[in-house]
Amino acid sequence: MTPLSWSLGRGNDGSPRRRKEDIYPSHWPRPSSSVIGKAMFYYKLSSILVLLTSKVVSAAPLSHHGHSQIHWGPCDPSVVNDTSLSCGFLDVPLDYHNLSVGNAHLAIVKATATGERRGSVLFNPGGPGDSGVSDLGILKELLLQLTGGVYDIISWDPRGVGTLTIPGEIFCFESLEEYTTFFNGTIELTGIEETGNFTDPADVDALLAEAPTMEKQYEELGKRCLNSPTGRYLKYIGTAAAVRDLVSIANAIDGPDAPINYFGTSYGSLLGSWFVNMFPERVGRVIINGVPNPVTFATQKPSVYFARQLVSADTIYKAMLTGCALAGPSACPAALEGDGPLDIDAKFQALLKAAHDAARAGSSVTLTSGQIRGEYGSELHWMALAGQMYAPAGWARFMNETYAQLVQIVNGEAQGNSNGSLTRRSEDFFRHTQLLKRTASNGSPSYSIHAITCGDAIDLHGVTMEEQFKGIIDTTRNVSHMFGASWPAPDYLCGFWPVRSVERYQGPFSKKLANKIIVASNVYDPVTPLAGAEAIASQLGDDAVLVRQNGFGHTTLATVSTCTNDIFAAYMVNGTLPASNTLCEVDTDFALFSGVNTEDILAHLPSADV
Numbered sequence: 001m002t003p004l005s006w007s008l009g010r011g012n013d014g015s016p017r018r019r020k021e022d023i024y025p026s027h028w029p030r031p032s033s034s035v036i037g038k039a040m041f042y043y044k045l046s047s048i049l050v051l052l053t054s055k056v057v058s059a060a061p062l063s064h065h066g067h068s069q070i071h072w073g074p075c076d077p078s079v080v081n082d083t084s085l086s087c088g089f090l091d092v093p094l095d096y097h098n099l100s101v102g103n104a105h106l107a108i109v110k111a112t113a114t115g116e117r118r119g120s121v122l123f124n125p126g127g128p129g130d131s132g133v134s135d136l137g138i139l140k141e142l143l144l145q146l147t148g149g150v151y152d153i154i155s156w157d158p159r160g161v162g163t164l165t166i167p168g169e170i171f172c173f174e175s176l177e178e179y180t181t182f183f184n185g186t187i188e189l190t191g192i193e194e195t196g197n198f199t200d201p202a203d204v205d206a207l208l209a210e211a212p213t214m215e216k217q218y219e220e221l222g223k224r225c226l227n228s229p230t231g232r233y234l235k236y237i238g239t240a241a242a243v244r245d246l247v248s249i250a251n252a253i254d255g256p257d258a259p260i261n262y263f264g265t266s267y268g269s270l271l272g273s274w275f276v277n278m279f280p281e282r283v284g285r286v287i288i289n290g291v292p293n294p295v296t297f298a299t300q301k302p303s304v305y306f307a308r309q310l311v312s313a314d315t316i317y318k319a320m321l322t323g324c325a326l327a328g329p330s331a332c333p334a335a336l337e338g339d340g341p342l343d344i345d346a347k348f349q350a351l352l353k354a355a356h357d358a359a360r361a362g363s364s365v366t367l368t369s370g371q372i373r374g375e376y377g378s379e380l381h382w383m384a385l386a387g388q389m390y391a392p393a394g395w396a397r398f399m400n401e402t403y404a405q406l407v408q409i410v411n412g413e414a415q416g417n418s419n420g421s422l423t424r425r426s427e428d429f430f431r432h433t434q435l436l437k438r439t440a441s442n443g444s445p446s447y448s449i450h451a452i453t454c455g456d457a458i459d460l461h462g463v464t465m466e467e468q469f470k471g472i473i474d475t476t477r478n479v480s481h482m483f484g485a486s487w488p489a490p491d492y493l494c495g496f497w498p499v500r501s502v503e504r505y506q507g508p509f510s511k512k513l514a515n516k517i518i519v520a521s522n523v524y525d526p527v528t529p530l531a532g533a534e535a536i537a538s539q540l541g542d543d544a545v546l547v548r549q550n551g552f553g554h555t556t557l558a559t560v561s562t563c564t565n566d567i568f569a570a571y572m573v574n575g576t577l578p579a580s581n582t583l584c585e586v587d588t589d590f591a592l593f594s595g596v597n598t599e600d601i602l603a604h605l606p607s608a609d610v
Contacts, residue, residue: 068090068091068252069252070088070089070090070108070249070252070253071088071089072086072087072088072110073086073087073088074086074087075087075109075133076164079131079133079134079162079163079164080109080133080134080136080137081137082137082140084111084112084140085109085110085111085136085137085140086109086110086112087107087108087109087110087133088108088110089105089106089107089108089164090105090106090108090248090249090252091103091104091105091106092104092106092244092245092248094233094236095236095502095503096241096244096503097502097503098502101236104159104165104166104167104236104241104245105165105166106156106157106158106159106165106245106249107133107156107157107162107164107165108133108154108155108156108249109132109133109136109137109154109155109156110152110153110154111136111140111143111144111152111153112152113144113149113150113151113152114144114149115148115149115150116150117150117151117152118150118151119151119152119254119258119259119261119284120151120152120153120154120250120253120254120261121143121147121151121152121153121154121261121262121263121285121572122154122155122156122246122249122250122260122261122262122263123136123139123143123153123154123155123262123263123264123268124155124158124242124246124262124264124265124267124268124271124272125139125155125265125266125268126264126265126266126267126268126269126290127161127266127267127268127448127449127452128158128239128267128448128449128452128453129158129160129161129267129446129448129449129452130161130267131157131161131162132155132156132157132158132161133155133156133157133162133164134162135155136153136155140153142557143263145565145569146263146565146568146569146572147263147568147569147572147573148569148572148573150572150573151261151572152253154249154253156245156249158242158245158452159233159236159237159238159241159242159245160233160237160448160451160452161448167230167233167236167237168230169230169446169448170225170228170230170233170234170237170446170447170448170450170451171228171230171444171445171446171447172221172224172225172228172444172447173224173444173445174442174444175442175443175444176442176443176444176445177443178444179443179444179445182217182220182221183217186210186213186214186217187207187210187214187370187487187488188214188217188487188488190359190368190370190371191368191369191370191371191373191374191375191485191486191487192207192370192472192485192486192487193206193356193359193360193368193369193370194207194356194369194476194485195349195352195353195356195369197476197477197481198472198473198476198477198484198485199477202360204473207469207472207473208466208469208470210465210469211464211465211466211469212465214465215464215465215466215496218465218492218493218495218496219496221493221496222493222496222497222498223498225447225450225451225497225498226498226499234451234455234498234499235455235499235500235501235502236501236502237448237451237452237455237501238452238455238456238500238501238502238503238504239270239271239274239452239456239501239504239505240274240278240456240501240503240504240505241501241502241503242271243271243274243275243278243279243505244278246260246262246271246275247260247275247279247282250282258284259282259283259284259285259514259515260275260279260282260283260284260286261284261285261286261572262275262284262285262286262287262288263286263287263289264286264287264288264289265288265289265290265555265557266289266290266527266528266554266555267292267452268288269288269289269290269291269292269519269528270291270292270294270297272286272287272288272517273288273291273292273294273509273536274294274505276511276513276517276540277294277505277507277508277509277510277511278505280511280512280513280514281514282514283513283514283515283517284514284515285515285517285571285572285575286515286517286518287517287518287520287568287571287572288517288518288519288520288536289520289521289555289556289557290520290521290522290525290528290554290555290556291519291520291521291528291532291533291536292309292528292532293531293532293535293536294507294509294535294536294539295507295509295535295539296308296535297456298456298458298504298505298506298507298509299458299506300458301457301458301460301463301494301495302453302454302457302458302460302490302491302492302494302495303463303468303471303491303492303494303495304471305491306489306491306492307471307472307474307475307479307484308479308529309527309528309529309532310475310479310480310483310484310526310527311479311480311529311531312524312525312526312529312530313389313480313482313483313526313527314480314481314482314483314609314610315524315605316389316524316526316552316553317345317385317388317389317482317483317610318341318345318605318606318610319392319524319552319601319602319605320388320389320392320395320398320399321341321342321344321345321348322341322601322604322605322606323395323396323592323593323596323600323601324341324344324395324399324593325339325340325341325343325344325604326593326595326596326600326601326604327396327593327594327595327596330594331396331400331593331594331595331596332396332399332400332593333399333400333404334347334399334400334403334404340606341604341605341606342606342608342610345610348385349610351372351406351407351410352369352372352373353369354410354411355367355368355369355372355410356368356369358410367406367409367410370485370486370487371384372384372385372406372410373385373386373482373483373485373486374386374387374486375486375487375488375489385482385483386483386486389483389526389527389553389554390526390527390553390554390558391553391554391558392551392552392553392558392559392592392598393553393558393559393592395592395593396592396593396594399593449490450490450493450494450497451497453490453491453494454490454493454494454497454500455497455499455500455501455504456500456501456504457491457494457497457500458506459500460494460495463495463496464495468492468495472484472485472487473485481609481610482610483526508539509536509539509540510539510540510541511540512543513540513543513544515543515575516542516543516544516545516577517540517543517544517545518544518545518547518567518568518571518577519533519536519537519540519544519545519546519547520533520546520547520548520549520555520556520564520568521533521534521546521547521548521549521555521556522548522549522550522551522552522553522554522555522556522558522559523548523549523550523551523583524551524552524553525553525554525555526553526554527554528554528555530548533546533548534546537580544580545577545578545579545580545582546580546581546582547564547567547578547582547584548581548582548583548584549561549563549564549583549584549585549586550583550584550585550586550598550602551585551586551598552598552601556584559586559587559590559592559598560586560587560590561584561585561586561587562587563584563585564584567582567584585598585599586598586599
C-alpha cells in the first residue's frame with residue numbers, strides 16, 4: 001500500500017528529477033544495509049513458542065504508557081546516512097493489556113523543525129512493514145515542506161520492521177536456498193500463468209490443480225514462521241499495537257495531554273484511521289493519504305478485500321500506454337507511428353502470451369508471464385509491470401528501457417534461443433527483481449508484511465486454496481484483467497497464518513474527533529482506490545475533509561500537485577481546511593513522458609477494456 005515514488009523537484013526538461021531514492025520506491029527495500037545490516041541479530045533471542053488466543057476489541061482505552069524520556073543521539077550509519085537526523089529508543093509494553101509479558105524496544109528517528117518549533121508530527125510511510133527510520137532520511141525535505149517546517153518530524157520502525165526495533169523483521173527461512181527449495185516447482189516462484197483474462201480452460205485447470213500443493217505449503221509455512229526465532233512475537237505485531245506505540249511515542253515527546261499530529265501514507269493511512277478512532281480525544285492535525293477502507297479491511301476476508309483494491313489498476317495501465325502513444329516513437333519507442341494505447345496493449349498481450357506459451361510448452365524459461373506482471377501489493381518489483389502502476393514517474397524509463405529488454409528475453413525463450421547473452425539478461429532481470437525484496441543478509445525473504453496483514457485479519461476458518469484460486473480467476477475476469485492474477489500476495493497467506501494479534505480494532509470508525517482531519521487520495525490509485533478515502537471521510541462526517549487529486553499512482557505523492565501540497569501545508573501550519581471534496585490537478589509541468597503530462601493523458605484515455 002505504500003507510495004512508490006517521491007517526486008522531489010524536476011530536471012531542466014520539466015521531467016521529474018530522479019535520484020536512486022526516487023527510482024527505488026519506498027515499498028521496496030533498497031538493496032542496501034538500511035534493511036539488512038544487522039539482519040537476524042535479534043532473531044536469536046528466543047525460540048520459545050507462545051500460543052494465545054486473540055482478543056478483538058471494539059473500544060480502546062487510553063494508553064498511559066511510554067512517558068519515559070527518549071535520549072536522542074546519532075543514528076546508526078548502517079541504517080541512516082543523514083547526519084542531521086537524531087535517533088533514540090523507547091521501551092513500550094508488548095501487550096498493553098498484559099504488562100507482565102515484557103516490553104518491545106522501538107527505534108525512533110527525528111528530523112528537527114527548520115522554523116520555530118510548534119510540536120511534532122509523527123509519520124508512518126506505509127507497507128505495512130516499511131522502515132520509518134530509514135525512509136525519513138529520504139523523505140525529510142518533502143515532509144518538512146508539507147508541514148511548513150514548524151514541526152519536528154518523528155518516525156519509527158514499528159514492531160516487525162528492521163533490525164533495530166525489537167521485535168524486528170520476521171524471517172521464516174534460514175537462507176534463500178532453503179526458501180527456494182521449499183517452494184521449488186510452485187507458483188510462489190514463477191507467478192500464475194494465464195492469458196485472455198483467465199478465459200482459457202487450460203489455465204483454469206492448471207491453477208486449480210496447484211491448489212492442494214499450495215495449501216499444504218502455506219500450512220507448513222505458517223508452522224515454520226511460528227517455530228522461527230521470532231515466532232513468539234507474532235501475536236504482538238499488528239496495527240492496534242502500532243497505534244498504541246504511536247501514542248506512547250507522542251507522550252514521551254510532547255506529553256500525555258498534547259494533541260497528536262500525524263501524517264500517514266498508504267498502510268500508514270490505515271494506521272491513521274485506526275488511531276483517530278481509538279484515540280479520538282488526542283487527534284491534532286492529521287493527514288491520511290492513499291487510504292484503504294478500514295471497514296472492509298476489518299470485516300472481510302483479506303483475499304476478498306485485496307481483490308476490491310484493484311478496481312483502478314487497469315485504468316492506470318491504460319494511462320501509461322496512453323502516455324507512450326502520445327509521446328510517439330521518438331520519446332517512447334514501444335509506440336510505432338500512428339499507434340494508439342490499445343495498439344501498445346496488443347504488444348504487451350503478445351509479450352505475455354509468448355512467455356506463457358513458452359512456459360506451458362515445458363521450455364526451461366527464467367522469465368514467466370507471472371513474473372513480468374509482478375507481485376501486486378506485496379514486495380513489488382521495480383522492473384515488473386505491477387510496480388509501474390504505483391509510480392508514474394517511472395513510466396518513461398520502463399517503456400523506453402525495461403520493455404525492450406523484456407521483449408528480447410521473451411522472444412529468445414519463445415524461439416528456444418540458447419543465446420548466452422539472452423540467458424544472462426533473463427537471469428539478471430530475475431536476480432535484480434529478487435534484490436528488491438526485503439531480505440536478510442543471507443537472502444532469506446522477510447515475512448513482516450504477512451505478519452502485520454494477517455495479524456490484523458479477521459478469523460478465518462475453513463478457507464481453502466481452491467476457494468482463493470477461484471476468487472483470483474473471478475477477479476481477473478471482472479475486476480482487473482491485467483493484475484487480478486498477481487501472485488504471491490500476503491493476503492492469500494492469512495487463511496493459513498498461525499496467529500492473530502492479541503488486539504485488533506474493528507470499529508466503530510465514526511468517532512467524534514477532537515479536531516478535523518484531511519483524507520487525501522488520487523482519483524486513480526492502483527491499490528487504495530478513491531472509494532476507500534470516500535468511505536472513511538463519510539464515516540467521520542464533518543470531522544473529515546476529502547481532498548482528491550486528479551492523477552495516477554499510489555497516494556498523491558506519486559506525482560506533483562502544488563494545489564494538494566499547499567493544502568497540506570496550510571492545514572498543518574494554520575489549521576486552514578479546504579472545502580470537502582476539493583479536486584486538485586497535477587502540475588502541468590510534471591512530465592510523465594517527454595512533452596506529455598497527466599492532463600494530456602486524462603484527455604485521451606480510452607474507454608475500452610484491455
